[in-house]
Amino acid sequence: MNRFRRKSDQKGFTMIELMVVVVIVGVLAAIAVPIYGKYVKNSRVTEATSRIGEIVTASKAWAMENENASGNPIWPSAAGGIVDLTASANFTYAITSGGGSNASATALVLTATGVAGTRMAGVTVTQTVPNINSNGASPVIAGL
Helix, strand or coil: CCCCCCCCCCCCCHHHHHHHHHHHHHHHHHHHHHHHHHHHHHHHHHHHHHHHHHHHEEEEEEECCCCCCCCEEEEECCCCCCCCCCCCCCEEEEEEEEEEEECCCCEEEEEEEEHHHHHHHEEEEEEECCCCCCCCCCCCEEEE
16 A cells, blocks of 8 residues: 555655656757757848948948049949958858949949858848948848
8 A cells, every 4th residue: 555655764756756857858948949049040140240241341442442434433243352252151142233333323232141051041131232321221131
């Protein structure tokens, strides 16, 4: 009758107590893992927005030093390596419009695209700078 009662000199945990702890740890892990994944993804997007900011600064500097025939500053084009568009482990960077145009009147559009086969695949960050005198609106992030 007293098979399940502990003797006063026995120490340790019962199997049920251990299983309750395992279940609690499992529930906490099931909640924490997706939250951590989203945190990591957001931190990688910060890398892209920071790098786009650097490219905008370099593009503006280049435009101020280069003019078209009318004397207006011109945006750099993606071709020619005018600004550093080197890909990182998570994103590739591109100037998708603005090259060769009048920088005072046309927009510069920069895009960071998530590298295929990484957690960032399908994520794009786009920054539009309306003209050389503007920094543009906040970057548009898609695919998170």
